Amino acid sequence: MKKFIFENVRIEKAVAEGQCIAHADGKTLFVSHAAPGDLADVHVIKKKKGNLFGKIIQLHEAGPERIEPVCEHFGVCGGCKWQHIGYQNQLAFKAAQVKENFERIGHLDFPEMMPIKGSADSFHYRNKMDFGFTKQRYLLEEEMEVENKGPLEGLGFHVPGKFDKILDIHTCHLMDDPMNQIRRFGKQLAIDMGLSFYDLRNHGGVMRSFIIRNSTLGEWMVIVAFGEPNDGIESYLEQLKNAFPQITSLMYAVNTKKNDTLYDQEIKCFHGKDHILEKIGDLTFKVGPKSFFQTNSRQAEILYQTAKDFAGLSGNELVYDLYTGTGSIALYLANQAKRVVGVEYVEMAIEDARINAEYNQIDNVQFYAGDMKDILNDDFVEYEGRPDVIVTDPPRAGMHPDVVKMLLRLKAPKIVYVSCNPSTQARDLAMMEELYAIEKVQPVDMFPHTHHVENVVLLTLKHAG
Numbered sequence: 001m002k003k004f005i006f007e008n009v010r011i012e013k014a015v016a017e018g019q020c021i022a023h024a025d026g027k028t029l030f031v032s033h034a035a036p037g038d039l040a041d042v043h044v045i046k047k048k049k050g051n052l053f054g055k056i057i058q059l060h061e062a063g064p065e066r067i068e069p070v071c072e073h074f075g076v077c078g079g080c081k082w083q084h085i086g087y088q089n090q091l092a093f094k095a096a097q098v099k100e101n102f103e104r105i106g107h108l109d110f111p112e113m114m115p116i117k118g119s120a121d122s123f124h125y126r127n128k129m130d131f132g133f134t135k136q137r138y139l140l141e142e143e144m145e146v147e148n149k150g151p152l153e154g155l156g157f158h159v160p161g162k163f164d165k166i167l168d169i170h171t172c173h174l175m176d177d178p179m180n181q182i183r184r185f186g187k188q189l190a191i192d193m194g195l196s197f198y199d200l201r202n203h204g205g206v207m208r209s210f211i212i213r214n215s216t217l218g219e220w221m222v223i224v225a226f227g228e229p230n231d232g233i234e235s236y237l238e239q240l241k242n243a244f245p246q247i248t249s250l251m252y253a254v255n256t257k258k259n260d261t262l263y264d265q266e267i268k269c270f271h272g273k274d275h276i277l278e279k280i281g282d283l284t285f286k287v288g289p290k291s292f293f294q295t296n297s298r299q300a301e302i303l304y305q306t307a308k309d310f311a312g313l314s315g316n317e318l319v320y321d322l323y324t325g326t327g328s329i330a331l332y333l334a335n336q337a338k339r340v341v342g343v344e345y346v347e348m349a350i351e352d353a354r355i356n357a358e359y360n361q362i363d364n365v366q367f368y369a370g371d372m373k374d375i376l377n378d379d380f381v382e383y384e385g386r387p388d389v390i391v392t393d394p395p396r397a398g399m400h401p402d403v404v405k406m407l408l409r410l411k412a413p414k415i416v417y418v419s420c421n422p423s424t425q426a427r428d429l430a431m432m433e434e435l436y437a438i439e440k441v442q443p444v445d446m447f448p449h450t451h452h453v454e455n456v457v458l459l460t461l462k463h464a465g
């Protein structure tokens with residue numbers, strides 16, 4: 001598309017997906033990395049379904065909420081789209097998004113929302129980061145003209161929308177250190193040892209990906225994925241281990257497939273344990289290299305406690321925890337319920353849930369693996385019993401309509417709906433409105449500097465008939 005620039009555009013407000021909206025020449029513009037109130041020249045990059053998408057190329061006036069982003073990679077890295085907006089204002093935008101979705105998509109009748117619960121740590125909150133190696137790092141615009149570009153190898157994040165481009169990261173502020181030191185050391189060591197960096201287009205190269213996990217208990221796991229076997233692997237891992245005594249679990253895999261996922265790969269333990277331990281409330285979780293775990297552990301406790309408070313358990317209830325993942329909500333609720341039944345699609349997550357139930361000596365939980373719309377049927381309910389409380393925490397797509405229909409037939413007195421996408425939540429709630437009243441709405445921020453927001457809703461049955 002031809003280079004198209006709108007000059008002196010006034011940015012109006014923050015909308016979904018971390019974009020801001022503006023109008024120019026009667027057209028709607030979605031602008032990334034903008035802040036409400038900015039006056040800017042906007043370069044249109046894309047046109048989709050009659051809408052224009054662009055980025056700021058010249059900022060004339062900063063909006064009142066704009067601040068200086070902390071990160072040197074802001075604007076290129078896709079991770080923190082809202083770092084240029086103060087955290088309290090980010091929270092206000094997130095709460096406003098929940099409200100707007102409930103009003104505009106769901107046309108819902110709901111009480112005044114509870115004030116959004118922000119994350120105590122707005123930086124260093126993540127417990128897992130995934131990085132990729134590349135033999136040809138992404139070059140910034142200002143580097144294009146420079147003759148000496150320095151090393152071309154990189155270790156960092158995929159540039160949004162570009163599968164074969166990785167931005168070399170110097171410092172990321174989302175995880176505690178020594179994350180940055182471990183990653184920089186891991187890159188330099190590979191360069192010093194002459195190990196080849198991965199070629200994302202033609203597939204090949206020794207150094208492929210690098211995953212770092214940690215826990216609030218101070219344990220660190222590093223998983224190095226190599227793209228092909230190499231005699232230097234053992235020495236590489238040995239040197240990494242010796243440089244960082246904090247690493248309690250050093251794992252590796254040799255992944256020669258075309259895609260990066262390690263879920264179908266054997267991940268071996270080079271040093272330490274094959275898991276790290278993490279605590280949420282009184283529970284201790286074993287987190288393996290393939291385990292799903294909430295990425296903001298401290299805020300996960302706030303989320304789970306909100307769900308527990310909304311469930312208002314007395315000890316006599318049968319609770320269904322739908323989309324249970326590794327069973328963390330089920331286990332968190334178990335000490336106040338008679339029994340909790342968790343259902344989840346991913347077999348491996350259910351294995352983790354069972355391991356964690358045993359690890360915490362919780363025996364009033366039962367876990368099933370399978371597709372929710374197939375598993376949650378009349379036979380299941382007859383076998384397990386009718387639930388008094390249902391907690392549901394579906395993926396971003398929300399619940400399948402058959403699952404919503406089943407919930408309407410089950411008529412549990414209370415439903416706690418935890419969602420990571422208020423628009424699909426609003427859609428599902430609208431389908432349930434005939435039978436269920438929205439009693440409480442509590443947004444929770446798990447991911448500062450991103451546009452994502454979790455929202456917990458308490459529903460109560462209007463009439464049992």
Ligand SMILES: C[S@@+](CC[C@H](N)C(=O)[O-])C[C@H]1O[C@@H](n2cnc3c(N)ncnc32)[C@H](O)[C@@H]1O
Pocket residue numbers: 292293294323324325326327328329343344345346349370371372373393394395396420
């Ligand atoms: C938002 S996560 C819930 C995580 C969990 N409650 C926790 O706090 O850790 C949604 C979960 O739904 C699962 N899932 C997605 N589609 C599903 C389906 N059709 N049937 C059952 N589970 C599904 C995903 O594997 C994922 O674990």
